[in-house]
Amino acid sequence: MDAIRQRTVAKLGDEDAAYIRKIVKWQRGLEVAGRVGFYVPPLWPAAVASLGVSKILDNMEIGHNVMHGQYDWMGDPGLNSRVFDWDTMAPAENWKHGHNYVHHTYTNIVGKDRDVGYGILRMDPDQKWHPYYLGNTIYAFLLMVFFEWGVMAHDLEAEEVFAGRRSMFRGENAPVWRKIRKKVSKQVLKDYVVFPLLTGPFFLTTLAGNAIANLIRNVWTFSIIFCGHFPAGVASFSIEECEDESRGHWYYRQLLGSANITGGKLFHVMSGNLSHQIEHHLFPDVPARRYPEMAVEVREVCNRYGLQYNQGSLFKQLATVYGKIFRLSFPNRTKKADVAATSVAQQAVAA
Numbered sequence: 380m381d382a383i384r385q386r387t388v389a390k391l392g393d394e395d396a397a398y399i400r401k402i403v404k405w406q407r408g409l410e411v412a413g414r415v416g417f418y419v420p421p422l423w424p425a426a427v428a429s430l431g432v433s434k435i436l437d438n439m440e441i442g443h444n445v446m447h448g449q450y451d452w453m454g455d456p457g458l459n460s461r462v463f464d465w466d467t468m469a470p471a472e473n474w475k476h477g478h479n480y481v482h483h484t485y486t487n488i489v490g491k492d493r494d495v496g497y498g499i500l501r502m503d504p505d506q507k508w509h510p511y512y513l514g515n516t517i518y519a520f521l522l523m524v525f526f527e528w529g530v531m532a533h534d535l536e537a538e539e540v541f542a543g544r545r546s547m548f549r550g551e552n553a554p555v556w557r558k559i560r561k562k563v564s565k566q567v568l569k570d571y572v573v574f575p576l577l578t579g580p581f582f583l584t585t586l587a588g589n590a591i592a593n594l595i596r597n598v599w600t601f602s603i604i605f606c607g608h609f610p611a612g613v614a615s616f617s618i619e620e621c622e623d624e625s626r627g628h629w630y631y632r633q634l635l636g637s638a639n640i641t642g643g644k645l646f647h648v649m650s651g652n653l654s655h656q657i658e659h660h661l662f663p664d665v666p667a668r669r670y671p672e673m674a675v676e677v678r679e680v681c682n683r684y685g686l687q688y689n690q691g692s693l694f695k696q697l698a699t700v701y702g703k704i705f706r707l708s709f710p711n712r713t714k715k716a717d718v719a720a721t722s723v724a725q726q727a728v729a730a
Contacts, residue, residue, distance in 0.1 A: 380661055380677075381626075383662075383680075384665060387662070387665055387669050388665065391666065391669075395669070396455075399441070399450055399453075399458060402436060405436065406436040406441060409436070410430060410433040410437075413426045413428075413588075414574060416429060417584065418578055418581065420581065420584065423588060426588055427592055430592035431591070431592040433592075434466055434593065434595070434596040436648075438467060439600065439650060439653065440652065441465070441651075442463070442465030443465075443651050444651055444666065444667045445459075446460050446463055446471060446474065447460065447663050447664055448460040448664045449664055449665060460475070464562075466566075467530065467596075468528055468530070468563050468566050469527060469533070470558035470561070473531075473533070473559065474534075477493065486637070487615045487632065487636030488617070489505045489615050489617060489618075495615065497522070498536060498538035499518050499529070499538075500515055500704065501515055501707040505615060506707075508710035512708055512709075519701075519704045523602075526598070527596070531562070535547065535556065536552075570593065571589065571590070574589060603640070603650045603651075603653050603654065606656075606693060606696035607653055607656030607659075608636075608656070609703055610638045610689065610691065610696040611702075611703065612687060612689045612699075613637065613638050614632075614635040614636055630661060631686075633660035634661060634677075634688075635687060635689075636660065637656040637657045638656055638657065638689035638690060638691070638696060639657050639658075639689065639690035639691075640656075640690070640696055642654055642692070646693075652668060652670045652671070655670035655671060655673075657674070657677065657689070658670035658677060661673075
């Protein structure tokens with residue numbers, strides 16, 4: 380895995396820089412087209428679609444990947460992980476801590492990776508069942524619809540607040556909350572006040588268009604992210620299994636704790652290449668456009684050592700994700716079903 384990474388990093392250059400700048404150009408063009416389209420009522424559906432696609436590109440192929448530091452080597456201040464911010468409710472600084480550090484360090488370690496259920500859902504049989512989880516499906520639906528708000532609140536650690544171990548707005552949460560308040564004020568002002576006002580008599584239709592574009596982005600990002608982490612066959616790990624973890628075992632955990640989604644080139648771009656979630660977790664700071672070629676070598680390694688390489692179509696992965704969300708609403712029998720589903724991957728780790 381180290382060798383695959385070194386070979387790819389050695390090839391980075393003008394082609395990668397031109398690619399991300401082209402994506403930024405397309406994203407800005409689609410945003411302008413969408414916002415101008417709100418002035419022409421017959422174009423409203425096209426304007427919403429254009430703005431929705433722009434927000435997806437901003438969130439996935441640009442924001443997520445730039446803030447992983449994938450393009451820091453370019454020395455472009457507009458594409459530097461330390462200063463970049465994206466068009467969602469989640470403050471960049473909070474997200475980089477919760478995602479880049481916590482999630483990517485403790486991937487799928489139940490009890491340490493807060494992305495396993497996000498403090499809201501039961502997504503692994505090793506999470507202790509509680510009657511609260513009878514609403515698992517409803518919570519997942521609401522999280523999908525309001526996904527950017529869920530990501531925004533992630534670092535407040537709601538489960539710790541509800542358990543009385545953490546204050547919502549004070550103590551450790553005080554700096555987190557300050558960043559959220561500032562970012563949310565900016566986003567709400569932009570999408571739901573300023574841009575609708577700029578269209579004058581079309582205030583309400585522009586307001587609705589912005590809300591629907593955000594909804595489109597929320598549903599899409601939720602689907603891609605959940606298919607990368609929670610379909611059948613993805614393994615989870617205990618804290619004890621990962622004590623004194625070697626670099627090799629870290630690679631094993633990233634490999635077996637992620638899943639890919641198959642599709643065409645446009646689909647991969649629109650997913651921010653997180654359709655190659657396995658490669659992203661193995662090489663999070665490598666430009667995502669390189670993941671398809673890296674996947675060829677990663678699959679070869681998996682074949683050589685008999686390791687599961689979890690991939691499937693969007694429809695297949697989504698079906699198993701929703702099935703898991705529903706099954707884990709209930710205790711006991713759910714655990715057995717999921718243990719069976721993940722047994723292949725866990726046996727590979729044991730081997």
